[in-house]
Amino acid sequence: MTGFSRRRFLKIAGLTLTAASAGAGGVSVAAAGAGSARVIVVGGGFGGATAARYLRKFAPDIKVTLIEPRQAFVTCPGSNWVLGGERSMEFITHGYDNLRDRHGVEVVHDMVKAIDPGARKVSLQGGDSLAYDRLILSPGIDFRDNIEGYDAEAMQVMPHAWQAGPQTELLRRQLEAMPDGGTVIIAAPPDPFRCPPGPPERASMIAHYLTKFKPRSKVLILDAKDKFSKQSLFIEGWVKHYGYGTDKAMIEWVPASSDGRVRSVDVAGMKVATEFDTHSGDVINIIPAQMAGAIAVQTGLTDASGWCPVDQLTWESTLQPGIHVIGDSAIQSPLPKSGYAANSEAKVCAANVVQLIRGSEPVEPHWINTCYSLITPEHGISVAMVYELKDSKVAKVEGAGGVSAPEDPTARALEAAYAVDWYRNIVYDIFG
Amino acid sequence: MTKSSTLAVLAMVSMIAAPLQAADEFTGRTIGSACFACHGAAGASKSSIPPIIIGVPVAYIVRQMQDFRDDKRYSTIMGRIARGYTDEEIVAVAEYISSQGGQ
Numbered sequence: 258m259t260g261f262s263r264r265r266f267l268k269i270a271g272l273t274l275t276a277a278s279a280g281a282g283g284v285s286v287a288a289a290g291a292g293s294a295r296v297i298v299v300g301g302g303f304g305g306a307t308a309a310r311y312l313r314k315f316a317p318d319i320k321v322t323l324i325e326p327r328q329a330f331v332t333c334p335g336s337n338w339v340l341g342g343e344r345s346m347e348f349i350t351h352g353y354d355n356l357r358d359r360h361g362v363e364v365v366h367d368m369v370k371a372i373d374p375g376a377r378k379v380s381l382q383g384g385d386s387l388a389y390d391r392l393i394l395s396p397g398i399d400f401r402d403n404i405e406g407y408d409a410e411a412m413q414v415m416p417h418a419w420q421a422g423p424q425t426e427l428l429r430r431q432l433e434a435m436p437d438g439g440t441v442i443i444a445a446p447p448d449p450f451r452c453p454p455g456p457p458e459r460a461s462m463i464a465h466y467l468t469k470f471k472p473r474s475k476v477l478i479l480d481a482k483d484k485f486s487k488q489s490l491f492i493e494g495w496v497k498h499y500g501y502g503t504d505k506a507m508i509e510w511v512p513a514s515s516d517g518r519v520r521s522v523d524v525a526g527m528k529v530a531t532e533f534d535t536h537s538g539d540v541i542n543i544i545p546a547q548m549a550g551a552i553a554v555q556t557g558l559t560d561a562s563g564w565c566p567v568d569q570l571t572w573e574s575t576l577q578p579g580i581h582v583i584g585d586s587a588i589q590s591p592l593p594k595s596g597y598a599a600n601s602e603a604k605v606c607a608a609n610v611v612q613l614i615r616g617s618e619p620v621e622p623h624w625i626n627t628c629y630s631l632i633t634p635e636h637g638i639s640v641a642m643v644y645e646l647k648d649s650k651v652a653k654v655e656g657a658g659g660v661s662a663p664e665d666p667t668a669r670a671l672e673a674a675y676a677v678d679w680y681r682n683i684v685y686d687i688f689g
Numbered sequence: 690m691t692k693s694s695t696l697a698v699l700a701m702v703s704m705i706a707a708p709l710q711a712a713d714e715f716t717g718r719t720i721g722s723a724c725f726a727c728h729g730a731a732g733a734s735k736s737s738i739p740p741i742i743i744g745v746p747v748a749y750i751v752r753q754m755q756d757f758r759d760d761k762r763y764s765t766i767m768g769r770i771a772r773g774y775t776d777e778e779i780v781a782v783a784e785y786i787s788s789q790g791g792q
Contacts, residue, residue, distance in 0.1 A: 621715070623716075645773075654774075657769060658772075661766075672765050675765065678739060679739075
């Protein structure tokens with residue numbers, strides 16, 4: 258990290274100056290250092306809600322407004338546990354009262370209509386227009402149109418359940434209604450996508466439910482990829498609990514190279530088609546390919562990849578100065594598109610937005626990611642990594658991180674407990 | 690934590706070959722904030738595991754992090770995390786976490 262500080266400082270100072278002189282739209286960035294600065298955070302999920310809270314923690318003099326249309330946030334982490342019948346929707350639903358009442362965040366429940374990066378203004382569906390000195394955008398994901406026939410109507414029959422909430426409840430109801438002996442199809446998406454271990458954990462949790470209540474049923478994963486996160490640990494668990502690889506297997510995984518990629522859906526016929534085959538399902542969960550949230554696209558924050566390029570020191574967009582993008586929408590690799598990573602990015606971003614507003618040198622960033630998955634409620638696995646900034650990019654710290662140790666039954670039991678404890682603590686860190 | 694006690698902790702730390710670099714004044718806060726995703730806001734965990742780390746003495750946190758890192762203490766995940774930090778960063782984060790008095 259030698260030489261980091263001075264060079265970065267000059268670059269950031271340059272950016273700040275540019276932004277200040279570009280503030281002809283009537284928003285004075287220069288005045289922001291005086292304690293009247295306003296940061297608007299758009300999106301109240303893992304990234305946005307964390308950023309709002311930590312901005313207030315790091316700089317109580319800065320006014321923070323969080324814009325989020327929903328009254329409560331339903332987390333994707335934990336939603337597979339709901340599908341498995343182990344947790345309730347209430348367990349994964351969190352309101353914004355503490356952010357407002359305990360942490361001094363102004364919470365506005367409205368939808369952003371447009372962001373004007375030149376004028377540094379956000380206009381809301383409700384009619385209001387809000388000025389900002391800096392904006393942090395954490396809009397999550399949107400879906401690409403990569404599966405023929407999978408439109409808004411199809412989602413009500415074949416839920417994606419990849420944005421938690423009513424979709425999670427719909428998929429759960431379908432699982433409950435399915436007769437014993439039925440087939441659940443999960444169409445897993447191509448990289449990059451939100452929550453890399455999500456599809457195999459979902460298969461595990463559904464298989465856990467089926468083992469208890471519908472033991473003649475089956476989960477078929479049709480994958481657009483040839484490998485998946487924590488693969489050897491998942492397969493170890495599937496062999497142990499779900500007969501994986503035998504003729505009695507409850508979970509079957511078809512990789513892309515074995516014609517696993519779903520290309521179209523037949524909603525009326527409850528069928529999905531791959532290149533050479535057609536599969537019928539009693540419950541069909543389609544997880545489409547993904548891209549940055551619509552507001553990011555609309556604001557000109559995405560590049561040809563469909564995601565948002567950022568300076569990974571400050572998470573400021575490289576396309577629109579004054580707007581920082583964090584979480585799933587950002588190009589964050591090698592950090593994964595996970596809730597933990599969004600939380601970690603939000604803290605670094607909040608710290609450096611404060612530094613930028615104060616005209617101070619940016620803080621040297623550090624990030625952590627940990628993703629727990631449950632194979633059964635008593636069998637947990639994890640992947641973890643520590644990250645640093647190297648040559649202006651997020652880099653894995655050599656020698657750190659990795660997946661759960663092989664052949665360690667004690668660890669599997671402990672990590673099943675840690676998974677739930679992690680969940681409780683991260684939502685406390687964000688919404689508590 | 691005073692300068693002399695910091696030095697005492699550093700002296701206690703098993704020295705590695707590379708010389709320690711001067712820590713950013715924010716190093717402890719930046720690393721510590723990332724810990725709270727598992728250990729709860731300000732390290733005040735809502736669960737028995739991962740434990741509450743708020744207010745735990747610096748020397749104890751440093752010792753545990755080193756023992757996790759060096760596999761002297763069994764862990765599922767802390768060894769994997771602890772191996773991501775230098776001795777100096779471990780001291781910085783221990784000082785920050787130890788000093789957390791609220792959220």
